[in-house]
Amino acid sequence: MFADGHTPAPNSERRLFRLSAAANDGGGDMGEVNQFGLSREIPEPVKRQVRQRCAFGCVLCGCAIIDYHHFDPPFRDATEHRPEAIALLCPLHHRLIESGLDCADLGNALKHPYARQQGFARTPFDFRGGIPPITIGGALFVGSQRVIVVGDEMILGFDAPEAKGLPGLLSARFYDHSGARVAVEIARNEFRSNSRNWDVEQSGNRLTIRTGPRGIGLQFSIRGNAVLAIEHLNMVCRGYTFRVSGESHGFKIILPSGERWVTFAPGATVAACYTAIHG
Numbered sequence: 001m002f003a004d005g006h007t008p009a010p011n012s013e014r015r016l017f018r019l020s021a022a023a024n025d026g027g028g029d030m031g032e033v034n035q036f037g038l039s040r041e042i043p044e045p046v047k048r049q050v051r052q053r054c055a056f057g058c059v060l061c062g063c064a065i066i067d068y069h070h071f072d073p074p075f076r077d078a079t080e081h082r083p084e085a086i087a088l089l090c091p092l093h094h095r096l097i098e099s100g101l102d103c104a105d106l107g108n109a110l111k112h113p114y115a116r117q118q119g120f121a122r123t124p125f126d127f128r129g130g131i132p133p134i135t136i137g138g139a140l141f142v143g144s145q146r147v148i149v150v151g152d153e154m155i156l157g158f159d160a161p162e163a164k165g166l167p168g169l170l171s172a173r174f175y176d177h178s179g180a181r182v183a184v185e186i187a188r189n190e191f192r193s194n195s196r197n198w199d200v201e202q203s204g205n206r207l208t209i210r211t212g213p214r215g216i217g218l219q220f221s222i223r224g225n226a227v228l229a230i231e232h233l234n235m236v237c238r239g240y241t242f243r244v245s246g247e248s249h250g251f252k253i254i255l256p257s258g259e260r261w262v263t264f265a266p267g268a269t270v271a272a273c274y275t276a277i278h279g
């Protein structure tokens with residue numbers, strides 16, 4: 001269950017958020033293949049199985065920035081990439097386990113991944129440059145405290161900062177295509193992906209939430225000057241459909257009747273106002 005209302009401890013020290021490329025294990029000193037000629041490149045279907053089983057986060061702490069760790073046997077002795085022999089670990093836990101400083105029971109953690117117990121995998125954002133511009137389907141939203149509001153629920157916007165003078169904290173609730181549950185939540189700069197998503201894939205600075213083999217529920221990237229760019233979105237909230245299909249098709253909102261209500265064209269700038277639906 002996605003823990004609505006869960007209040008995270010305030011991050012006393014925020015890191016600059018970067019979606020680093022998911023790394024395979026090995027410290028970079030093992031070359032491209034191990035002694036058995038096994039490539040470090042894990043096939044995508046195997047990676048997906050590992051992500052699904054580990055609920056898209058480090059099995060020990062639930063962090064959504066992940067490495068793939070071969071543990072049974074270690075990569076140097078592996079002859080194949082077996083999904084059940086690979087664990088998701090965050091870069092810190094990966095380093096600690098590989099260096100023997102953390103003797104966590106991986107077998108047990110794999111049976112009860114942290115993110116599945118919590119209901120979500122998470123990672124902190126930090127937009128220390130201030131409130132980031134947001135593009136949705138190529139339309140630019142700037143200077144708004146609230147970008148999308150449905151009824152009394154803020155779907156995308158900024159909450160008050162923790163102290164005066166600090167930038168507001170990004171908050172968002174992205175529902176799935178059925179409108180039944182929140183697939184991704186950003187709660188005051190803390191990113192959480194529901195452990196019941198079908199797949200959550202991070203590649204470079206881009207995050208993709210898939211609803212099935214061909215369906216993308218949400219895809220966004222963090223760019224250069226901390227721009228949050230929503231590239232794909234297929235969500236329903238209170239009967240309204242919110243759709244983004246790439247950055248050249250704009251951002252469409254469709255009424256429960258099926259009628260198109262509004263389209264924000266790609267290249268348009270929406271300044272200091274917001275989309276409110278009184279549903």
Ligand SMILES: [Zn+2]
Binds near residue numbers: 058059060061091094
């Ligand atoms: Zn971890």
